[in-house]
Amino acid sequence: MNSHIISLKGIEWKQKDKTILKDITWNVEKGEHWVLLGLNGSGKTSLLNMITGYQWPTNGEVNVLGMRFGETNILKLRKSIGWVSTSLDERFKHHGGETASEVVLSGIHATIGIYDEITAEDLNRANHLLQQFRIGHLGEQKFSSLSQGEKRKTMIARALMASPELLILDEPCSGLDILSREELLQTVDQMNRSEDGPTLIYVTHHIEEVIPSISHALLLHEGSIVASGEKYKTLSEENLQDTFELPLALEWDNDRPWIRIQPHNNRSIDFNNSY
Numbered sequence: 456m457n458s459h460i461i462s463l464k465g466i467e468w469k470q471k472d473k474t475i476l477k478d479i480t481w482n483v484e485k486g487e488h489w490v491l492l493g494l495n496g497s498g499k500t501s502l503l504n505m506i507t508g509y510q511w512p513t514n515g516e517v518n519v520l521g522m523r524f525g526e527t528n529i530l531k532l533r534k535s536i537g538w539v540s541t542s543l544d545e546r547f548k549h550h551g552g553e554t555a556s557e558v559v560l561s562g563i564h565a566t567i568g569i570y571d572e573i574t575a576e577d578l579n580r581a582n583h584l585l586q587q588f589r590i591g592h593l594g595e596q597k598f599s600s601l602s603q604g605e606k607r608k609t610m611i612a613r614a615l616m617a618s619p620e621l622l623i624l625d626e627p628c629s630g631l632d633i634l635s636r637e638e639l640l641q642t643v644d645q646m647n648r649s650e651d652g653p654t655l656i657y658v659t660h661h662i663e664e665v666i667p668s669i670s671h672a673l674l675l676h677e678g679s680i681v682a683s684g685e686k687y688k689t690l691s692e693e694n695l696q697d698t699f700e701l702p703l704a705l706e707w708d709n710d711r712p713w714i715r716i717q718p719h720n721n722r723s724i725d726f727n728n729s730y
């Protein structure tokens with residue numbers, strides 16, 4: 456058994472004639488928190504699908520939490536992985552009758568069976584998580600009536616209910632206003648700093664969401680790794696330009712990276728021909 460949280464070796468994933476992931480070798484160690492950056496269609500979600508066992512690579516080796524795929528009960532492994540993405544919000548549309556705290560509590564089913572009894576300790580934990588995300592006062596409100604930001608916080612609290620070792624947040628701030636985004640980022644930053652918190656994989660299109668506690672970055676372009684490693688080295692102007700196909704300037708401010716798009720004219724689109 457190795458001590459990596461994630462270890463991918465030479466991953467390749469082909470669908471029909473298209474190679475979606477190419478030669479991905481990536482190690483995540485305990486104590487690290489990673490951001491995953493790349494354009495639409497660069498392969499971020501495909502890569503997460505490999506880690507959670509929803510897709511099998513065409514070639515290569517996947518080890519997650521010391522367990523090698525193929526030798527492991529994937530359902531058991533998934534219980535140690537929390538995954539929050541906007542597509543999960545959709546899934547919860549059908550649970551409109553549940554309150555926020557019932558949705559958080561339902562996260563416990565990832566670790567104990569659906570038919571096990573909820574204990575007072577579980578209830579306390581759910582309430583504590585809601586408070587941590589500053590929505591303690593919304594516990595009794597119907598999930599369907601929460602704002603987008605409140606729903607997102609509820610879903611992250613739900614994922615944490617099972618005390619996962621690995622937490623994947625796929626664009627958690629999409630659709631949030633600037634205040635809700637900063638509140639959510641602050642809570643995630645605090646979670647990252649706590650000793651017993653999960654290892655985080657954070658996927659985003661917005662580089663300024665790379666909060667100080669994120670230590671490492673993986674940049675993807677057309678299914679290949681542009682660069683990966685310690686964030687200050689990896690998030691260089693050159694690497695980001697290769698990742699986003701745009702000339703840009705990077706500035707670190709309060710331990711967060713901000714980018715400005717530089718003037719360019721080689722990518723103008725001729726809309727006249729479109730109609």
Ligand SMILES: Nc1ncnc2c1ncn2[C@@H]1O[C@H](COP(=O)(O)OP(=O)(O)OP(=O)(O)O)[C@@H](O)[C@H]1O
Pocket residue numbers: 470475493494495496497498499500501502
């Ligand atoms: N099951 C599949 N069959 C065929 N092609 C797929 C499949 N899943 C993903 N793809 C293709 O693989 C590429 C990468 O998709 P993926 O969803 O991983 O991108 P992404 O980086 O998550 O993009 P976004 O930022 O838009 O979420 C896309 O071109 C997509 O169309």
Ligand SMILES: [Mg+2]
Pocket residue numbers: 499500501
């Ligand atoms: Mg995606």
